[in-house]
Amino acid sequence: MIPPQLLLASNNAGKLAEFRALLAPLGCAVLAQGDLQIPEAAEPFDTFLENALAKARHASALAGMPALADDSGLCVPALGGAPGVQSARYAGEPRSDARNNALLLERLHAGLDRSAWFACTLVLVNHPEDPDPLVAQGRWPGRIVEAPRGDGGFGYDPLFEPVATSLFEPVPSGLTAAQLAPAVKNAISHRALALQGLVAALRGRSA
Numbered sequence: 001m002i003p004p005q006l007l008l009a010s011n012n013a014g015k016l017a018e019f020r021a022l023l024a025p026l027g028c029a030v031l032a033q034g035d036l037q038i039p040e041a042a043e044p045f046d047t048f049l050e051n052a053l054a055k056a057r058h059a060s061a062l063a064g065m066p067a068l069a070d071d072s073g074l075c076v077p078a079l080g081g082a083p084g085v086q087s088a089r090y091a092g093e094p095r096s097d098a099r100n101n102a103l104l105l106e107r108l109h110a111g112l113d114r115s116a117w118f119a120c121t122l123v124l125v126n127h128p129e130d131p132d133p134l135v136a137q138g139r140w141p142g143r144i145v146e147a148p149r150g151d152g153g154f155g156y157d158p159l160f161e162p163v164a165t166s167l168f169e170p171v172p173s174g175l176t177a178a179q180l181a182p183a184v185k186n187a188i189s190h191r192a193l194a195l196q197g198l199v200a201a202l203r204g205r206s207a
């Protein structure tokens with residue numbers, strides 16, 4: 001069943017708008033964690049899945065309603081999957097996109113495979129002890145370029161050059177994610193893919 005309302009375990013205004021736009025047509029209203037004074041959960045785990053599940057359970061327990069959480073980051077196989085779940089604080093605290101990007105370039109020295117992907121995992125629990133959470137994942141494949149390019153986006157976008165995985169994908173070649181129009185990025189990113197999966201799974205459950 002599609003819950004008539006759920007709590008988004010995030011205070012990111014951009015994510016809230018995206019989730020609202022996609023879930024409203026399903027009759028599902030999205031509330032923000034900050035509106036209910038719910039503190040952010042710890043993210044101590046090694047996988048996006050475990051962190052998203054912990055965040056969803058935490059928010060659902062405190063709010064007493066279904067909760068949706070996401071966790072995302074950049075994975076570089078040549079670095080053992082790093083920055084991975086440490087993406088936001090790869091170069092330590094305080095968090096800095098510029099220092100994270102500089103450290104990534106330093107570690108990904110010449111000769112290493114520059115393939116990478118952005119990953120996003122979404123978890124929806126109907127209650128804190130839900131034994132069967134709904135999980136949706138998105139992967140956006142690409143490669144890490146040699147020097148940052150572009151002013152758009154955030155995080156590792158200036159270093160990430162997406163590769164098209166289908167002939168019909170609107171991926172302009174040779175541009176980093178920070179050089180893409182926001183509407184293009186939002187249509188093809190890891191978050192978009194995970195959200196599409198979530199909506200499809202919700203529609204399937206309502207059948």
Ligand code: IMP
Nearest residue numbers: 070071072073074087088154155156157
């Ligand atoms: P969060 O899951 O939204 O908190 O993202 C964790 C971290 O992953 C961010 O702080 C960024 O460093 C990185 N990240 C996640 N998604 C993106 C993206 O779309 N572009 C660039 N960096 C991202």
